[in-house]
Amino acid sequence: MHTNHPYAELPMRHRGKRPARRRAGISLAEVVVSIPLVGLVMVGAMNATGSVLRTWSQARESYQGHSLGEQLMAEVLQQAYEDPDDPPTFGVETGEPVAVRTAWDDVDDYYNLSQSPPRTRAGAAISGYTGWTQQCSVVYATLADPTQASATDAGLKRITVTVTDPAGRATVLTAYRSRWGAGEQPPAVDTTVQGYVSHDLTAGGGTLRGGASLFNHAE
Template sequence: MSPQPAPFSVTRRRGLTLVEVMFSIVVMSTMLLAALGSVGAVAKARVTQKESVQGLALARQLLSEIVQTRYKDLVDSTFGIEAGESRATFDDVDDYNGLSEASALYADGTAVAGGTRWSRTVAVSWVSPTDPSTTSATDQGLKRIKVSVTSPGGRVTTLEALRSAENGYEHTPGSQATYTCHVGVSIQIGTNTVVRNVQGVALNNLVP
């Protein structure tokens, strides 16, 4: 009796078809695009938040500077800048009407930290004391100050304030005194002056 060959079995292994491979690529590509979209949205949100904070700080700084000046010039009551005046010598609120800066500057001409390419404009107008949202053709003792700040990316931040002729800044003290009229803080990360947060506020109640 001759020996019989051992039985054997053939296991068939099913491979991936071209259609399945292509489908897998499409699924992976979709997931990758979704992930990249999420990362991009987070990065955009961070930039927007940073611009919002910086724009608000730059608007507050300029607005604080303006409201600390007199309601109107003591010599020439004409609305607007007087002859021969410059930003460094502005002494009343409406001198700032029409001010436009390509980059944020202090009154003495020095650059505001982190304000490069942040443009600022100012509009001052007479308004009605009974309805400050309504402009007036004549001076009724109240002015509206509007400061607009535009980031390098085009984001606009606007702040408004009302300044009356009876504000505390109008009352000159009987003797010479030094007052704290503005409080600010500047926080910088590392040596990069662009990564800086500036906040400040003008004080309403002046204390020597």
């Protein structure tokens, strides 16, 4: 017979041990294996970044070199085939200053121009182009083969503008000016015209200079 007693022993449940909780983390062996893998990934990423930056820098300098060349070429082509005021002399005529180009009025005044850094026609250095060089040569060209120089004036001049960046990369532009071309038809009265329109774009510590030549003739 079962008797309820206040001190009767109650059945006890058997509790097993709780499974040990695993600690999150990595082992020393995993660290040792991952170090060279991470290093390889970082080296690849740095190489890719460096390649992108070099490509961007080269593209920017190529663009700048072409723009500087276009700017100087537009200035040269604005001038007359030969001096309209003085007896024709190949090169800068007497009384025309060498350091400032505001008095230059024919294309062969530029035949031996070399300036570093590039300068405006008024002689002011163009900001942001330290280490760059602008050069211009003008020669008589033969009519049968304009790529060949001529010892005498056959009515054609070949103009070559060379822009060299600080790394030594050169951008070369070539143009021709004829004694009988449309540029030798001056306006009936003195007129002020614009020969070149430029713009500067500054971003990320760099400057891109661009522009376009306007084929206006100024006498």
